[in-house]
Amino acid sequence: MTPPRADAEGAGVVEGSDGVAVELRGITKRFPGTLANDAVDLTVRRGEIHALMGENGAGKSTLMSVLYGMERADAGSVIIDGREVAFASPSDAMAAGLGMVHQSFKLFDSLSVAENVVYAAEPRRFGLVDLAAARRRVRELAEEHGLSVDPDARVGDLPVGLRQRVEILKLLHRGARTLILDEPTAVLTPAEADALFAVLKSLAAEGRTVILVTHKLREVLEGSDRVTVLRDGRVVARLVTAETSADQIAAAITGRAVELDRIHAPGTAGEPVLEVAGLSTDAVRDVHLSVRAGEIVGIAGVAGNGQSELVQALAGLRATTAGRVTLRGGDITHASATERRAKGLAYVPEDRHAVGTAPAASVADNLAMGHHRTSLSSRGLLPPAAVRAHAKRLVERFGIKTSSPEVPASALSGGNLQKLLIGRELAHDAPVLLVEQPTRGVDIGAIQTIHDQLIAYRDAGHAVLLVSAELSEIRGLADRVLVMYEGRVAASYTKDEADERTLGLAMAGGDTRTQVKAAD
Numbered sequence: 001m002t003p004p005r006a007d008a009e010g011a012g013v014v015e016g017s018d019g020v021a022v023e024l025r026g027i028t029k030r031f032p033g034t035l036a037n038d039a040v041d042l043t044v045r046r047g048e049i050h051a052l053m054g055e056n057g058a059g060k061s062t063l064m065s066v067l068y069g070m071e072r073a074d075a076g077s078v079i080i081d082g083r084e085v086a087f088a089s090p091s092d093a094m095a096a097g098l099g100m101v102h103q104s105f106k107l108f109d110s111l112s113v114a115e116n117v118v119y120a121a122e123p124r125r126f127g128l129v130d131l132a133a134a135r136r137r138v139r140e141l142a143e144e145h146g147l148s149v150d151p152d153a154r155v156g157d158l159p160v161g162l163r164q165r166v167e168i169l170k171l172l173h174r175g176a177r178t179l180i181l182d183e184p185t186a187v188l189t190p191a192e193a194d195a196l197f198a199v200l201k202s203l204a205a206e207g208r209t210v211i212l213v214t215h216k217l218r219e220v221l222e223g224s225d226r227v228t229v230l231r232d233g234r235v236v237a238r239l240v241t242a243e244t245s246a247d248q249i250a251a252a253i254t255g256r257a258v259e260l261d262r263i264h265a266p267g268t269a270g271e272p273v274l275e276v277a278g279l280s281t282d283a284v285r286d287v288h289l290s291v292r293a294g295e296i297v298g299i300a301g302v303a304g305n306g307q308s309e310l311v312q313a314l315a316g317l318r319a320t321t322a323g324r325v326t327l328r329g330g331d332i333t334h335a336s337a338t339e340r341r342a343k344g345l346a347y348v349p350e351d352r353h354a355v356g357t358a359p360a361a362s363v364a365d366n367l368a369m370g371h372h373r374t375s376l377s378s379r380g381l382l383p384p385a386a387v388r389a390h391a392k393r394l395v396e397r398f399g400i401k402t403s404s405p406e407v408p409a410s411a412l413s414g415g416n417l418q419k420l421l422i423g424r425e426l427a428h429d430a431p432v433l434l435v436e437q438p439t440r441g442v443d444i445g446a447i448q449t450i451h452d453q454l455i456a457y458r459d460a461g462h463a464v465l466l467v468s469a470e471l472s473e474i475r476g477l478a479d480r481v482l483v484m485y486e487g488r489v490a491a492s493y494t495k496d497e498a499d500e501r502t503l504g505l506a507m508a509g510g511d512t513r514t515q516v517k518a519a520d
Helices: 060-067 090-095 113-118 131-145 160-173 190-205 217-223 246-254 307-315 337-342 352-356 363-368 384-398 414-426 444-459 471-477 500-507
Strands: 020-031 034-045 049-054 075-080 083-085 098-101 178-182 209-213 226-231 234-240 272-280 287-292 295-300 322-327 345-348 432-436 463-467 480-485 488-494
Touching (some): 020 209, 034 075, 034 226, 049 060, 049 190, 060 209, 113 131, 131 160, 160 190, 190 209, 217 246, 226 246, 234 246, 246 444, 272 307, 287 295, 287 463, 287 488, 295 307, 295 444, 295 500, 307 345, 307 463, 345 414, 352 414, 363 384, 414 432, 414 444, 432 444, 444 463, 444 471, 463 471, 480 500, 488 500
Parallel strands (some): 049 209, 049 226, 098 178, 178 209, 295 463, 345 432, 432 463
Antiparallel strands (some): 020 075, 075 083, 226 234, 272 287, 272 322, 480 488
């Protein structure tokens, strides 16, 4: 621990801290079977956007948990604005001027924006919560920082981009001088991400400090001042963003050369395997499409235009009001999700926590799901040895970082949970794979691996319907691209036609090619 120098009031002030907002010295944190942080040093200056990068399981989240008082370090010191601190909880961190926006927002859907922003820090009048003052406060903060949002709107009715603004307003209301954002653009559209970074740059220009935990190289290169890279719990690179490149950052993260934004060669399409005719739900209107064996069909669109609802309907999780769905020539329009899986449909949902996995169950049990009725079943029983062997194979094949297959899935990082989900579904070897956001929250090296696995799955003769918010992912993987707009398939493009400008125009409703081509 760095010995503090006592100031006039007796508080610990660390020498040489001018201009430094946050300093972590020698942070070490162990969990059973894992050294998450190994003597990590991190210095973040006032008024900068500092990116923290690394593979899933590299120790980023643990380090931020130590900084924010959610975990206690086994060794090392935390210094905020020149004073050594020992946070017992996030409340202590907030009192010291830190604020954190988590991947999973901490909001009350049933309350208004203003009520969420001032919660536990409410303005009062005559001993009662002053809602009029709360609304005024939100309007003032929103106008000052370019975070436009209706103070009276119900949070549960807001799109994800506006919910994130509410989280940031909460921190500003509490006077946060240092903001920690964990994967802030994982659920944002490109336009929402650009708007977020405009706000972050404005906050930095005011003298606030931003620590950005992310996997997205483009955002780091365009929006950060400096980058610290962790690998296996250690700092392996400290970079000035303006003096580095995407390739250099990627190599530091993975320890090897990585081919970024690769455009894969098109596959050889066979006969239609999944066919959709006139499908409608509460959010989807008259959709026609087909996916052939040996083909990846990508679906692009701004969030909220029906992509997720369409895939949920195809997976049997959302009721349809019209239309027909066939799988290998058989009508599955009214089949249950279990029946569709039995007929040859695998599914990677967007929400890996609530839909894709059982967080309280073990990694091994999660990897067995869906296989328990088929390859792992023996006379109606599920032999534990078979479950363990199956888990070991998939953990090794897909690079899932876990201390043991017996730990609960909730112990995995978000990226490793995604690897679990992808690996489990690919292992079904189903004729059709529905996959939403396959690399959301996944590190650069794992993205390349998952992409290669999806291409190999296609080349083995399977049909893949891919939904992704990442246009580079759609362009790199898809043999054909459909664009959804206001619940309809508004346009269809070949791989050669699907450049970013064309797709962006169609996603904004600027290209309305007929659906006839979409079903080709």
